[in-house]
Amino acid sequence: MAISLTILMDGLIYAAWLFVVALGMTLIFGVMRILNVAHGSFYAFGAYTMATLLNLITGAGLPFAYGFLAIPLAALAVGGGLGTMMETGVLRWLHGRDEVAAALATFALFLILEDMVPLIWGLDAIPTYQIYGVLGTTDIGGMIFNNYELSFILLAIVVGAITWWGLRHTRQGKIVLAVIHDPEAAQAFGINVRRVFPTVFAIGGVLGALAGAYSAPMITVYPGIGVEAVILAFAVVVIGGLGSVPGAMIGALAVGLARAVAVHLLPQVELFVIYSVMTLVLLFRPSGLFAKPVARRI
Amino acid sequence: MAEPVAAPILAVEGLQKRFGGLTALGGIDLAVGKGEVIGIIGANGAGKTTFVNIVTGYLKPSDGRITVNGIDVTGLPPRVMTRRGICRSFQMSQLFASLTCLENLVLAHAAAENGGWKLLADPWTADRLARAEEGLARFGIADYRDARTATLPQGVRKLLDVVLAVAARPHLLLLDEPTSGIASDQRFQIMDVIMGQMAECGVTVLFVEHDMDLVERYARRVLAFLDGRIAADGSVAEVFGHDEVRRAIVGDHRATRRPMGPGQ
Amino acid sequence: MPMPRSTGWLIVIVFGGVALGGLGLPAWMISVGLSAMSQGIVVLGLVVLMRAGLISFGQGLYFGLGGYAVGVLSLEFGITDAFLRVIAAALAAAAVGLLLGCLLRRYRGIFFAMLSLAFSMIFYGLLVKNQNLGSTDGFRVLASTFAGRPPTGGANQLWLFLFACLLSAVCALAVHRYFRSTLGWLATAIRDNETRVEYLGCSVNAAVHLKLVLCSALAGIGGALSAMTVGHIDPAITYWTTSGELVFVAILGGAGSVFAPFLGALVFQVVHTLALAMLPHAWHVILGGVLLASILFMPDGLWSAIARRRERSHG
Ligand SMILES: Nc1ncnc2c1ncn2[C@@H]1O[C@H](COP(=O)(O)OP(=O)(O)OP(=O)(O)O)[C@@H](O)[C@H]1O
Ligand SMILES: [Mg+2]
Numbered sequence: 001m002a003i004s005l006t007i008l009m010d011g012l013i014y015a016a017w018l019f020v021v022a023l024g025m026t027l028i029f030g031v032m033r034i035l036n037v038a039h040g041s042f043y044a045f046g047a048y049t050m051a052t053l054l055n056l057i058t059g060a061g062l063p064f065a066y067g068f069l070a071i072p073l074a075a076l077a078v079g080g081g082l083g084t085m086m087e088t089g090v091l092r093w094l095h096g097r098d099e100v101a102a103a104l105a106t107f108a109l110f111l112i113l114e115d116m117v118p119l120i121w122g123l124d125a126i127p128t129y130q131i132y133g134v135l136g137t138t139d140i141g142g143m144i145f146n147n148y149e150l151s152f153i154l155l156a157i158v159v160g161a162i163t164w165w166g167l168r169h170t171r172q173g174k175i176v177l178a179v180i181h182d183p184e185a186a187q188a189f190g191i192n193v194r195r196v197f198p199t200v201f202a203i204g205g206v207l208g209a210l211a212g213a214y215s216a217p218m219i220t221v222y223p224g225i226g227v228e229a230v231i232l233a234f235a236v237v238v239i240g241g242l243g244s245v246p247g248a249m250i251g252a253l254a255v256g257l258a259r260a261v262a263v264h265l266l267p268q269v270e271l272f273v274i275y276s277v278m279t280l281v282l283l284f285r286p287s288g289l290f291a292k293p294v295a296r297r298i
Numbered sequence: 299m300a301e302p303v304a305a306p307i308l309a310v311e312g313l314q315k316r317f318g319g320l321t322a323l324g325g326i327d328l329a330v331g332k333g334e335v336i337g338i339i340g341a342n343g344a345g346k347t348t349f350v351n352i353v354t355g356y357l358k359p360s361d362g363r364i365t366v367n368g369i370d371v372t373g374l375p376p377r378v379m380t381r382r383g384i385c386r387s388f389q390m391s392q393l394f395a396s397l398t399c400l401e402n403l404v405l406a407h408a409a410a411e412n413g414g415w416k417l418l419a420d421p422w423t424a425d426r427l428a429r430a431e432e433g434l435a436r437f438g439i440a441d442y443r444d445a446r447t448a449t450l451p452q453g454v455r456k457l458l459d460v461v462l463a464v465a466a467r468p469h470l471l472l473l474d475e476p477t478s479g480i481a482s483d484q485r486f487q488i489m490d491v492i493m494g495q496m497a498e499c500g501v502t503v504l505f506v507e508h509d510m511d512l513v514e515r516y517a518r519r520v521l522a523f524l525d526g527r528i529a530a531d532g533s534v535a536e537v538f539g540h541d542e543v544r545r546a547i548v549g550d551h552r553a554t555r556r557p558m559g560p561g562q
Numbered sequence: 563m564p565m566p567r568s569t570g571w572l573i574v575i576v577f578g579g580v581a582l583g584g585l586g587l588p589a590w591m592i593s594v595g596l597s598a599m600s601q602g603i604v605v606l607g608l609v610v611l612m613r614a615g616l617i618s619f620g621q622g623l624y625f626g627l628g629g630y631a632v633g634v635l636s637l638e639f640g641i642t643d644a645f646l647r648v649i650a651a652a653l654a655a656a657a658v659g660l661l662l663g664c665l666l667r668r669y670r671g672i673f674f675a676m677l678s679l680a681f682s683m684i685f686y687g688l689l690v691k692n693q694n695l696g697s698t699d700g701f702r703v704l705a706s707t708f709a710g711r712p713p714t715g716g717a718n719q720l721w722l723f724l725f726a727c728l729l730s731a732v733c734a735l736a737v738h739r740y741f742r743s744t745l746g747w748l749a750t751a752i753r754d755n756e757t758r759v760e761y762l763g764c765s766v767n768a769a770v771h772l773k774l775v776l777c778s779a780l781a782g783i784g785g786a787l788s789a790m791t792v793g794h795i796d797p798a799i800t801y802w803t804t805s806g807e808l809v810f811v812a813i814l815g816g817a818g819s820v821f822a823p824f825l826g827a828l829v830f831q832v833v834h835t836l837a838l839a840m841l842p843h844a845w846h847v848i849l850g851g852v853l854l855a856s857i858l859f860m861p862d863g864l865w866s867a868i869a870r871r872r873e874r875s876h877g
Contacts, residue, residue, distance in 0.1 A: 111850030380763035409762035
């Protein structure tokens with residue numbers, strides 16, 4: 001009983017984390033048809049920026065509440081800044097070029113950004129525990145959970161709800177949904193698809209950075225977290241179907257719960273479990289759960 | 299209506315295809331005899347290309363059965379259909395853009411002849427080269443032998459598309475608008491070449507065509523597609539005179555050119 | 563048009579010449595040459611994929627498999643024979659390529675690249691967790707023996723160099739032969755128009771699968787040679803940045819000839835040696851920068867050899 005509760009809560013926390021990282025990636029793909037390999041850098045830069053801010057805040061003796069303010073600050077600065085730079089500096093110029101060109105370009109960006117992390121922040125892990133404990137703990141069915149970790153579930157729900165609302169009820173959101181659903185039809189209806197690119201890319205970046213910044217107090221911030229994040233996000237996103245927002249949610253839940261089960265019952269196979277879920281889904285549904293395979297029209 | 303076909307090379311029963319909510323084919327029944335030359339007509343979006351796509355295995359039918367020489371082939375992929383002698387050309391020509399005409403054709407011959415381990419053999423045998431040159435010459439496009447196909451004029455592309463389709467020596471050939479995009483004064487010439495070659499080898503041909511003059515000239519039998527079903531199936535005269543077909547597809551084509559037919 | 567048959571002889575002459583030259587080269591050049599040849603063989607495999615319009619961000623997986631196959635062979639079975647090592651590495655990598663190919667063969671473009679990356683990072687994760695294989699520190703690889711001849715200190719590196727020349731020539735000849743086969747020509751065809759290939763009666767997925775096995779085997783051989791050269795293996799050889807370097811060499815070398823991967827690798831190794839001395843921490847920044855610049859400013863540059871030339875659609 002206790003173990004299944006722990007598995008459930010751990011799974012949900014991990015799923016929440018995966019969802020926030022993957023959401024940005026799937027949004028960008030859905031609209032721009034670019035799988036941003038450098039999405040991991042949003043995450044890494046978000047986490048590192050948060051770490052820096054946290055250390056500044058505690059260094060200056062400010063109250064911990066400022067630490068929470070730092071989270072949106074880091075997310076917006078990194079996602080907005082880096083995202084805009086990538087979009088206007090590189091991706092914009094690749095429009096209409098081969099798909100491989102865009103893939104290689106984001107891969108090259110990832111190589112650059114991942115090596116800039118140790119250049120800026122050094123090779124050692126940065127301490128980020130400062131606000132991890134301040135929210136206290138909760139007793140659920142006799143098990144003690146850290147409230148900061150639990151709050152990640154809340155974050156995922158809030159982010160998911162805002163995204164859902166934004167897609168359904170704002171003009172830009174409706175355009176984005178139309179483009180994801182059928183880019184050709186959207187173009188035919190006179191929607192200038194490219195107009196929404198910079199915004200979507202920046203939002204995707206902010207989401208990636210937000211995941212990084214929010215995670216920073218819970219994880220060890222060291223070089224290499226970017227690539228871990230992007231590969232897990234990719235697994236989640238292909239399970240759900242690239243470009244699908246509900247798909248990202250289901251994918252995150254599947255991977256999160258599967259991993260939690262493995263961690264608690266058979267820790268040796270943790271890595272395998274995550275990718276087995278992905279492989280299994282792809283074997284039976286090559287385009288993921290929520291995306292339909294489309295044959296080229298001839 | 300068409301007479302019953304004794305031992306059909308191609309038989310289609312209750313063929314349906316739905317794309318989401320859209321019914322592209324709503325129950326096609328058809329039997330094609332060996333050596334027949336059949337024209338397929340129909341307005342844009344009537345389901346002609348979808349029909350060709352399903353028969354050759356590019357799309358899977360939502361319902362129905364396809365048999366070739368009495369053997370069920372429903373749902374088999376294009377490569378298997380090709381190996382069984384069912385080939386096609388495309389409405390939008392499908393060529394290897396970075397290869398020359400000759401390379402396209404040699405590769406087509408090599409691929410058709412080399413299965414399995416033989417794929418490791420060099421495709422450029424003297425014999426194949428000679429046959430490819432001859433093939434280009436027969437269709438009158440020998441001049442473009444060394445031109446990359448991306449640079450070809452539209453008419454040549456369409457012809458090469460057909461040449462590639464017949465490289466595998468089909469028994470049954472489906473042509474999807476072989477003359478679309480070609481100037482009307484060249485259409486007869488091109489169709490003469492294609493149909494002449496096919497008749498020589500006794501190939502059964504189904505061709506989709508919008509140009510009614512061509513249909514009249516080459517088809518012995520016509521299928522009229524209307525909103526995903528066959529509205530009329532019979533000789534040229536029968537189908538062109540069919541009320542529904544006249545209204546929706548043929549228009550006054552016959553009336554203006556040959557003032558005779560049902561009702562006149 | 564058919565490729566000139568003389569290329570085969572050229573391969574023999576070039577690598578024969580390099581081998582002869584090796585007898586008079588200083589030790590550091592021997593070691594740069596060895597690294598270039600091991601990398602060149604792996605990139606040769608990437609070129610096999612590139613010709614079909616495919617790019618892999620996870621080639622480090624097979625490269626690392628080759629290296630670990632060599633290491634495990636001496637660790638567990640005490641086998642140090644160079645020929646056996648290379649054969650085992652090639653088989654191990656090909657087997658994994660065959661297995662993963664069952665899934666990968668259905669994907670193209672970025673999906674193919676990213677799935678490859680994901681698989682390579684799983685392998686990396688497994689290696690890091692495996693204490694028996696030395697976790698992140700890896701372990702030492704015993705010096706190679708050649709047909710029973712025991713290793714002899716300094717001269718061993720020279721023997722290895724000659725062996726590498728032989729291996730490179732064999733791989734280059736094999737790939738050259740493959741390029742000339744129907745299957746090799748089908749690569750261009752697949753890149754240009756998969757639909758037509760299917761309608762010619764060939765299975766595109768099966769062809770892709772075969773290419774995948776071939777390129778994994780080559781990566782395994784390169785990995786084996788690299789492990790034998792360095793005398794040490796650790797999980798870093800399977801890390802995604804290793805794959806990134808391989809992609810870099812493949813793109814800049816281009817898919818035009820079997821010599822390109824080796825030339826590209828040689829240039830890479832020289833620049834790498836210099837850059838590491840001058841800018842030890844910004845190496846991948848430079849690498850990514852050059853790659854990015856070549857994509858942005860040379861749209862028809864070498865890398866575009868892999869871009870799909872789709873048939874334009876006319877009415
Ligand atoms: N892959 C597809 N996905 C969704 N709808 C499709 C697809 N292919 C065809 N359709 C639809 O099915 C219907 C029939 O199309 P089809 O291409 O068969 O018509 P056609 O008779 O060949 O027309 P045309 O004369 O313009 O070539 C059309 O409404 C088309 O939009
Ligand atoms: Mg059509």
